Amino acid sequence: MQSSYDAVIIGGGHNGLVCAAYLAAAKLKVLVLERRCVVGGAAVTEEFHPGFRNSVAAYTVSLLNPKIIRDLDLSRHGLHIVERRLSNFLPLPDGQYLKVGAGKTEQEIAKFSARDASRLGAYNERLGLIADVLRDLVLERPPNLTAGGWLEALPELIRGARLTRRLSVLDMRARRDLLDLFVKSAGDYLDTWFESAPIKAAFGFDGIVGNYASPYAAGSAYVLLHHVFGEVNGKKGVWGHAIGGMGAITRAMAQAALARGAEIRVGTAVREIQVSAGRATGVVTEKGETILARSVVSNLNPRLLYGSLLDPNVLDESFRERMAHWRCGSGTFRMNVALSELPDFTVLPGRVLAEHHTSGIIMAPSLAYMEEAYHDAKAGGWSKRPIVEMLVPSTLDGSLAPPGQHVASLFCQHVAPQLPDGASWDTHREEVADVMIDLVNSHAPNFKAAVLGRQIMSPLDLERTFGLIGGDIFHGAMSLDQMFSARPMLGHGDYRGPLKGLYMCGSGTHPGGGVTGAPGHNAAREIIADFKRKRLK
Numbered sequence: 106m107q108s109s110y111d112a113v114i115i116g117g118g119h120n121g122l123v124c125a126a127y128l129a130a131a132k133l134k135v136l137v138l139e140r141r142c143v144v145g146g147a148a149v150t151e152e153f154h155p156g157f158r159n160s161v162a163a164y165t166v167s168l169l170n171p172k173i174i175r176d177l178d179l180s181r182h183g184l185h186i187v188e189r190r191l192s193n194f195l196p197l198p199d200g201q202y203l204k205v206g207a208g209k210t211e212q213e214i215a216k217f218s219a220r221d222a223s224r225l226g227a228y229n230e231r232l233g234l235i236a237d238v239l240r241d242l243v244l245e246r247p248p249n250l251t252a253g254g255w256l257e258a259l260p261e262l263i264r265g266a267r268l269t270r271r272l273s274v275l276d277m278r279a280r281r282d283l284l285d286l287f288v289k290s291a292g293d294y295l296d297t298w299f300e301s302a303p304i305k306a307a308f309g310f311d312g313i314v315g316n317y318a319s320p321y322a323a324g325s326a327y328v329l330l331h332h333v334f335g336e337v338n339g340k341k342g343v344w345g346h347a348i349g350g351m352g353a354i355t356r357a358m359a360q361a362a363l364a365r366g367a368e369i370r371v372g373t374a375v376r377e378i379q380v381s382a383g384r385a386t387g388v389v390t391e392k393g394e395t396i397l398a399r400s401v402v403s404n405l406n407p408r409l410l411y412g413s414l415l416d417p418n419v420l421d422e423s424f425r426e427r428m429a430h431w432r433c434g435s436g437t438f439r440m441n442v443a444l445s446e447l448p449d450f451t452v453l454p455g456r457v458l459a460e461h462h463t464s465g466i467i468m469a470p471s472l473a474y475m476e477e478a479y480h481d482a483k484a485g486g487w488s489k490r491p492i493v494e495m496l497v498p499s500t501l502d503g504s505l506a507p508p509g510q511h512v513a514s515l516f517c518q519h520v521a522p523q524l525p526d527g528a529s530w531d532t533h534r535e536e537v538a539d540v541m542i543d544l545v546n547s548h549a550p551n552f553k554a555a556v557l558g559r560q561i562m563s564p565l566d567l568e569r570t571f572g573l574i575g576g577d578i579f580h581g582a583m584s585l586d587q588m589f590s591a592r593p594m595l596g597h598g599d600y601r602g603p604l605k606g607l608y609m610c611g612s613g614t615h616p617g618g619g620v621t622g623a624p625g626h627n628a629a630r631e632i633i634a635d636f637k638r639k640r641l642k
């Protein structure tokens with residue numbers, strides 16, 4: 106049986122849902138098809154141990170764009186985001202620790218370096234200036250490189266000129282900073298500012314989140330920047346927690362899309378995109394159902410879209426070849442644990458809830474440690490001294506665990522997306538999970554014994570469960586060659602695929618990964634414009 110839509114969206118990740126809500130608000134007939142039995146993609150909450158729920162993959166919120174929260178009225182659909190009581194806590198060797206948080210950081214840094222403490226204000230101001238510009242660009246579509254003549258190029262040149270005008274608000278010093286942040290390593294950038302290892306570790310951690318690289322790898326400063334352009338409840342650069350976990354965000358988005366008239370079907374994987382006379386005309390589901398649509402919108406990692414859902418013959422060979430080399434694999438290993446009690450840190454003892462328990466607890470004391478973890482993982486698949494950020498969201502959200510008990514998210518960075526010598530993650534996942542638990546236990550000796558249950562997501566699990574190729578949390582590395590107009594490829598940085606009627610709305614498009622909603626928002630705007638200009642015909 107065949108049915109027909111204006112737009113069929115493949116994938117009900119948060120970007121697919123945002124895109125659906127905007128398209129439906131523009132009175133288009135929209136259908137979202139999600140392979141899993143639940144919408145939300147990498148932003149979902151599940152019960153992983155009896156009585157204990159947590160965000161399965163994405164675990165903390167900041168990048169979600171405030172315009173999207175407003176437009177989709179997500180608060181009315183139940184979204185409530187709370188701030189951490191402290192941003193970050195770093196337990197360190199030799200009985201020391203560093204706390205990072207509003208009104209606190211300077212005096213904390215002064216414990217390690219008076220010079221660093223005196224430079225903090227200028228660092229925040231200059232990084233904040235660049236973050237403001239970037240924040241402005243996330244809802245813009247990048248200028249697209251066109252293959253035709255002047256007629257096609259002119260609108261893109263104008264777009265480029267507008268962008269240049271935007272950047273002209275930055276003075277020369279800030280423009281130099283911008284260049285640094287785009288091309289330098291996070292380590293080199295931070296070395297120009299600070300001398301003490303703990304503060305560089307606290308800030309540099311953002312440069313390796315989802316980035317399987319040394320903090321001294323060129324381009325990692327951009328990844329750092331990507332993680333500071335967010336905000337929570339109007340407070341810039343702050344990270345928070347969605348009550349009910351990340352699934353509360355996508356549940357609200359789904360409700361917003363449904364309220365605007367979109368249809369959502371879960372448990373419906375798409376097998377193939379139908380193409381006729383060079384244009385996408387609909388999809389065929391795994392169950393063999395054909396659904397016709399005037400436009401097909403993919404929420405998938407671009408390599409998954411072009412490598413699995415399209416007949417290779419409908420794509421240009423150079424396009425196919427380039428897409429096959431789209432770099433994926435963020436080096437991420439993710440765990441959730443159910444805890445009988447709060448972790449009791451050696452450097453800051455206490456099992457009674459304190460502000461550091463509500464923070465992002467970064468267990469990696471220096472950039473040198475992070476670099477070593479990367480090289481270890483490259484050589485052996487994972488590091489014996491890995492990098493773990495732990496959050497205990499139940500300290501802010503009583504709905505996640507039984508009273509007096511807790512859930513913790515362990516975001517573990519620097520494991521190899523593919524293990525050396527063809528070894529399988531299925532063989533090593535438990536062993537690596539033990540390494541992660543042992544690391545936390547080395548900082549909080551009651552931790553291991555407090556673990557009542559655990560959920561493990563190796564890179565392979567992330568790929569199988571969510572369609573994240575190589576476990577890549579961002580749908581593709583956030584390196585300069587894969588950003589902005591080049592996300593996912595020069596000539597297709599405008600959310601339009603290489604076939605008429607085919608669009609992309611996922612994290613593999615500008616501005617990239619994270620629970621931002623921006624790719625979904627931007628793609629919807631382009632699709633609506635094409636419908637209005639009757640470009641789809």
Ligand SMILES: Cc1cc2nc3c(=O)[nH]c(=O)nc-3n(C[C@H](O)[C@H](O)[C@H](O)COP(=O)(O)OP(=O)(O)OC[C@H]3O[C@@H](n4cnc5c(N)ncnc54)[C@H](O)[C@@H]3O)c2cc1C
Pocket residue numbers: 115116117118119120121138139140141144145146147148161162163164165166167168169373374375376404405437439516567570571572573576577578579580610611612613617618619620621
């Ligand atoms: C472990 C981990 C931790 C992270 N932590 C954070 C964090 O704390 N904060 C943050 O902001 N970001 C975080 N991220 C990144 C963020 O979660 C992702 O970038 C973002 O959720 C991706 O959203 P998306 O809608 O673009 O794609 P996805 O969420 O990947 O959604 C794509 C959807 O497509 C579906 N699909 C795949 N194939 C098919 C098919 N053939 N047919 C139908 N449906 C299909 C999938 O099931 C999925 O639901 C994290 C990601 C991971 C994996």
